[in-house]
Amino acid sequence: MAGGWARDGAVQDQIDDTVSDAVRAARTRMPSGESAEYCDICGEDIPEKRRKALPGVRTCIACQSARDAQTRSSGINRRGSKDSQLR
Numbered sequence: 072m073a074g075g076w077a078r079d080g081a082v083q084d085q086i087d088d089t090v091s092d093a094v095r096a097a098r099t100r101m102p103s104g105e106s107a108e109y110c111d112i113c114g115e116d117i118p119e120k121r122r123k124a125l126p127g128v129r130t131c132i133a134c135q136s137a138r139d140a141q142t143r144s145s146g147i148n149r150r151g152s153k154d155s156q157l158r
Contacts, residue, residue, distance in 0.1 A: 101127075103127040104126065105126075106122035107130075111130055113131060113134055115131045
């Protein structure tokens, strides 16, 4: 049940759109093309299984994990309190 001027189902539509946008953005960031044999960052070998599983991969697991951790820590705060959203 929506409140105010919103129609029923508007909140779910907004949630669905947010998820769709996130999936679309993640797909555009995925590597494509030919995989590298050696990591672009540290120079270590990239295992053949990883290269086959992720076409276009350019980094080893350790370097990619570090990059992912940096990306996660600098993003949108979706856990903000209700008070911070009302300001």
